[in-house]
Amino acid sequence: MLKAKTGHISFTTAALDPTKAVAKQLVYFTVALLCSRGLVFGKYAPFGVAAVAAFPYSGIWSVVLGSTAGYLMPSSASVPVHYIAAVLAAAAIRWTLNDLVKLKMHPVFAPAAAFLPVFCTGMAIVFVNGSASATVAMYMAEALLAGGMAYFFARTSKLIGSGRTVGTLNAQEIACAALSVGVVLLSLSNLTIGPVSLGRVLAIVAILFAARYGGVSGGSVAGIASGIVFSLSTTGLNYLSGAYALGGMMAGVFSPVGRLASVVAFIFSNAVASLQVGNQEAVIGGLYEVMIATIFYMLLPQKIGAPLIGMFSHADDTSRSDGLRRSVIMKLDYAAKALGSVSESVEEVSKKLYTACAPDINGVYKKTIEDVCCSCGLKVYCWERNYSDSMNAFNDLTEKLKVKGKIDRTDFNAQFATHCSRLPMVLDSVNSNYNEFMIRDAADSRAQQVRNMVSDQFVTTSNMLEDMAAELELYEQFDFAAAQKVGEVLRGAGILPIDVSCRTDRFNRMSIEIITAQLDGVRLNKAELTAEISRVCSRKFQQPCISTVKGKCRLQISERPLYRVQAGCAQHSFGNRQICGDSWDTFSDGNGRQIAIISDGMGTGGRAAVDGAMACGILSRLVKAGIGFDASLKIVNSALMVKSGDESLATIDLAALDLFNGNLEFMKAGAPISILRKSGRAVVIDAPSLPIGILNEINFTKSSDSLLKDDLLVLLSDGALAAGDDWICESVEKWNGQIPQELAEEIVTQAIARRTDGHDDDITVLVMKVRENE
Structure with missing residues (x-):
C-alpha cells in the first residue's frame, strides 16, 4: 500500500477505511429508524423527520432510508404516508440549500426544515379529511415537537462531531444530549414484556448513572429529560415526568453515600410520585421497571460510568484558578523572552548572510x-x-558608474583607451553587467528589508505576549459565580456565549470579557444589556466595547468609572472633495480608558484617505482586541510598508484617558501638537516624531498629563495649524459652551478662513470634554 509522504495529500475517511465509513452509515440508518419509531400522544411520530432535518449531511441518505423504513414498519402511527412525505420534503430542503453555508449553519435552519414539512403534510390531511379543530391543534403540536427536537438533534450532532470530552460540556449542551438520547430510548418503549418497557428500563439506568457521577445536577437533568420524553408517549403515563425528575434529584442527593443509597432514594421517590396515578396497572408496571432497572444497575461494573465523571460538575476552585493564572503568566512571559531571542538570532544570521552574499561591483569587471x-x-x-x-x-x-549609471569611451584613461582593440565591446559589456548588478542589488536590499521586517514581527509578537502577561498580572481573582450570572443574562438576550470571564484586579475593579459567536441578526441593546449585567453583579458597569474577528465577537466591559467623555469631531476635505485624507476614531477600550485616534495620510485625496483609514482602522481594531499600543503600532507600520510597492506614509495621534483617575497618555508618530485646557488655561503638548510606513523601527513618542472635570482635550491634524496655534489656544480658553462638537466646527471654520497662502489641506479637529458620571 502506498503512503503519502507529504502533507499536501489528504484522503477521506472512506478512502482510508471503508469499513468504518460503512459502519458510520449503518449507525445513521439505525438511529434514524429508532427515532421514527418513537410515538408521542399515542399515534404521532415526528422524530424521524427531525432526524432527517438535523443529522449530518454526510449521512443524509442513510438517515432518509432509516426513517422511511421505520415509518413503513407496522406501528400505531397515524397516516404513515404523511411522515414519509415529510421525510422526503425535509431531505429535498437540505439537498437544495446545502451550498448556502451561512444559512445551513444557522440555529433555526434544522428546526425550520423539520417543522415546515410536518406542518404542511399534516394540514393537507386536515383539508382532505375535514378534521376537527382538536386534530388541527394536535398536528400543530406535532410539527412544533419536530422542530424542537431537530434543534436538539443538531446541537447533539455537532457535539459528537467536535470530539469534545464530556467534562467540557455546559448545562445547555448536556440538556440537548439528554433529550436526544431520551427520544432514541422512547422508540424502545413499545418493546414490552408484559407491563415492563425496555425503553423505560434503560432510561432509569441512565438516570441512576447520571445521578451517581453528576450528583444533584446530573440526576435532575437526566430525570427531567427522560420524564418529559416518556410522559408524552401515551396517555396514562403522565406521572413519569414527576417520578423520574424527583427520583433523579434524590438519587443525586444521596449519591455521595454510595450506589445502594442512591438506588433506594430513587425507588422511594419514584413510588411517592406514583401515588397520584389512579391506574393501578400502570403503577405496578412502573414499579417492576424500577426494580429491574435498579438490579441491572447494581450488577453493572462501576467503571462503565467513568466517562460521565466531570460532565455535570464545574467546581469553583479559587486556589486552582489562581495557580492556573500564575502558570499562564509564566508561560506567556517565557514565550515572550524566547521569541525575543529568536528575533536576535534571525537578525544576526541575516546580517552575516547579507555580508557574505551581497553583490559586489568587482563582479561587473570580472564578467567583462x-x-x-x-x-x-x-x-x-x-x-x-x-x-x-x-x-x-x-x-x-566605479564612481562614474554610480553617478551616471553608465560609461562611455571618455571615462577610460587615455592609455587604456588607446591600446584596447575591443573598447566598444568592453563598454557594452560593462554597461550591461552594471545594469544587472543594480537590479540584483535592489532585489537583495528589498530581501534584506523583508528579513528585517520578519525579525521585527518576532519582536512585536514578543511584546504582545509581554503585554498580555502584564495584564493578567493585574488580575487578582476570577469570579466564577458572576460569570455564570452574566452568561444567563446573555442567553436571555438571545446571545449564545462561548466563554465568559469576570475578573477583579487589586483595586477590586471588575472587568468582564465575553466571547460569543458573531452577532448576526441579533439586535443588541447595549444600554439594557449593561443595566442587566450591573444588576446581577451588584456593580455599575459602562457599556461594552465590541470587536469582531473571524466569526467571533468579543465584548469587553468594565465598571463604570469616575469620569465620562463627551466628544465632537469636525472635518474639512481638500478642495471640498467627498474623500478626506484624515481618519479618526474614539471609543472605550472596555478597561476603563477612552481612546482617541487621528491618522493623517500623507498628501490629499484618495491615496491619502486609504493610508489614513487603513492606519486608523487597523490600530483601532487591535486596541479593541486588547493588544498593547506599542505592539499595535508596529503591526500597523508593517501593514503600510507591505501594502504596495509605493511609499505609504501616515501619522498617528493617539490619546488614552483613564476614566477612573483622569490620567492621560499621549502617543504620537509624526503627529502635530495637541492642546489641553486645564483649569481654564490652554497647554500645548508637542512630541516630535516620525510618521509610520518609512522605517522598520518605529516607536511612539510619549508624554503624560492628567485631566479633571470640565477639562478639554483637542487633537488636530496638521491642516488646522497652517496659521499657527496661538489663535487655537485662545479659542479653546475662551470657549464656554457645553457641546464639544460646536468647538470642533468653530476651529475648522477659523482654520479655513485664516489660511492666507492660497493652499488647501485636509483638516480634522477632535474635541473631548471630561465630565463626571452621575
Missing part, C-alpha cells in the same frame, strides 16, 4: 574580462604584463 578580454589577442599584454594598469582602469570606473 571573462566575456571580452579572455578571447582577445592582446590578453597577455593587458593582463599579464600590465595587470595593475588595466585593473586600475576598470576600478576608476
Whole structure:
C-alpha cells in the first residue's frame, strides 16, 4: 500500500477505511429508524423527520432510508404516508440549500426544515379529511415537537462531531444530549414484556448513572429529560415526568453515600410520585421497571460510568484558578523572552548572510574580462604584463558608474583607451553587467528589508505576549459565580456565549470579557444589556466595547468609572472633495480608558484617505482586541510598508484617558501638537516624531498629563495649524459652551478662513470634554 509522504495529500475517511465509513452509515440508518419509531400522544411520530432535518449531511441518505423504513414498519402511527412525505420534503430542503453555508449553519435552519414539512403534510390531511379543530391543534403540536427536537438533534450532532470530552460540556449542551438520547430510548418503549418497557428500563439506568457521577445536577437533568420524553408517549403515563425528575434529584442527593443509597432514594421517590396515578396497572408496571432497572444497575461494573465523571460538575476552585493564572503568566512571559531571542538570532544570521552574499561591483569587471578580454589577442599584454594598469582602469570606473549609471569611451584613461582593440565591446559589456548588478542589488536590499521586517514581527509578537502577561498580572481573582450570572443574562438576550470571564484586579475593579459567536441578526441593546449585567453583579458597569474577528465577537466591559467623555469631531476635505485624507476614531477600550485616534495620510485625496483609514482602522481594531499600543503600532507600520510597492506614509495621534483617575497618555508618530485646557488655561503638548510606513523601527513618542472635570482635550491634524496655534489656544480658553462638537466646527471654520497662502489641506479637529458620571 502506498503512503503519502507529504502533507499536501489528504484522503477521506472512506478512502482510508471503508469499513468504518460503512459502519458510520449503518449507525445513521439505525438511529434514524429508532427515532421514527418513537410515538408521542399515542399515534404521532415526528422524530424521524427531525432526524432527517438535523443529522449530518454526510449521512443524509442513510438517515432518509432509516426513517422511511421505520415509518413503513407496522406501528400505531397515524397516516404513515404523511411522515414519509415529510421525510422526503425535509431531505429535498437540505439537498437544495446545502451550498448556502451561512444559512445551513444557522440555529433555526434544522428546526425550520423539520417543522415546515410536518406542518404542511399534516394540514393537507386536515383539508382532505375535514378534521376537527382538536386534530388541527394536535398536528400543530406535532410539527412544533419536530422542530424542537431537530434543534436538539443538531446541537447533539455537532457535539459528537467536535470530539469534545464530556467534562467540557455546559448545562445547555448536556440538556440537548439528554433529550436526544431520551427520544432514541422512547422508540424502545413499545418493546414490552408484559407491563415492563425496555425503553423505560434503560432510561432509569441512565438516570441512576447520571445521578451517581453528576450528583444533584446530573440526576435532575437526566430525570427531567427522560420524564418529559416518556410522559408524552401515551396517555396514562403522565406521572413519569414527576417520578423520574424527583427520583433523579434524590438519587443525586444521596449519591455521595454510595450506589445502594442512591438506588433506594430513587425507588422511594419514584413510588411517592406514583401515588397520584389512579391506574393501578400502570403503577405496578412502573414499579417492576424500577426494580429491574435498579438490579441491572447494581450488577453493572462501576467503571462503565467513568466517562460521565466531570460532565455535570464545574467546581469553583479559587486556589486552582489562581495557580492556573500564575502558570499562564509564566508561560506567556517565557514565550515572550524566547521569541525575543529568536528575533536576535534571525537578525544576526541575516546580517552575516547579507555580508557574505551581497553583490559586489568587482563582479561587473570580472564578467567583462571573462566575456571580452579572455578571447582577445592582446590578453597577455593587458593582463599579464600590465595587470595593475588595466585593473586600475576598470576600478576608476566605479564612481562614474554610480553617478551616471553608465560609461562611455571618455571615462577610460587615455592609455587604456588607446591600446584596447575591443573598447566598444568592453563598454557594452560593462554597461550591461552594471545594469544587472543594480537590479540584483535592489532585489537583495528589498530581501534584506523583508528579513528585517520578519525579525521585527518576532519582536512585536514578543511584546504582545509581554503585554498580555502584564495584564493578567493585574488580575487578582476570577469570579466564577458572576460569570455564570452574566452568561444567563446573555442567553436571555438571545446571545449564545462561548466563554465568559469576570475578573477583579487589586483595586477590586471588575472587568468582564465575553466571547460569543458573531452577532448576526441579533439586535443588541447595549444600554439594557449593561443595566442587566450591573444588576446581577451588584456593580455599575459602562457599556461594552465590541470587536469582531473571524466569526467571533468579543465584548469587553468594565465598571463604570469616575469620569465620562463627551466628544465632537469636525472635518474639512481638500478642495471640498467627498474623500478626506484624515481618519479618526474614539471609543472605550472596555478597561476603563477612552481612546482617541487621528491618522493623517500623507498628501490629499484618495491615496491619502486609504493610508489614513487603513492606519486608523487597523490600530483601532487591535486596541479593541486588547493588544498593547506599542505592539499595535508596529503591526500597523508593517501593514503600510507591505501594502504596495509605493511609499505609504501616515501619522498617528493617539490619546488614552483613564476614566477612573483622569490620567492621560499621549502617543504620537509624526503627529502635530495637541492642546489641553486645564483649569481654564490652554497647554500645548508637542512630541516630535516620525510618521509610520518609512522605517522598520518605529516607536511612539510619549508624554503624560492628567485631566479633571470640565477639562478639554483637542487633537488636530496638521491642516488646522497652517496659521499657527496661538489663535487655537485662545479659542479653546475662551470657549464656554457645553457641546464639544460646536468647538470642533468653530476651529475648522477659523482654520479655513485664516489660511492666507492660497493652499488647501485636509483638516480634522477632535474635541473631548471630561465630565463626571452621575
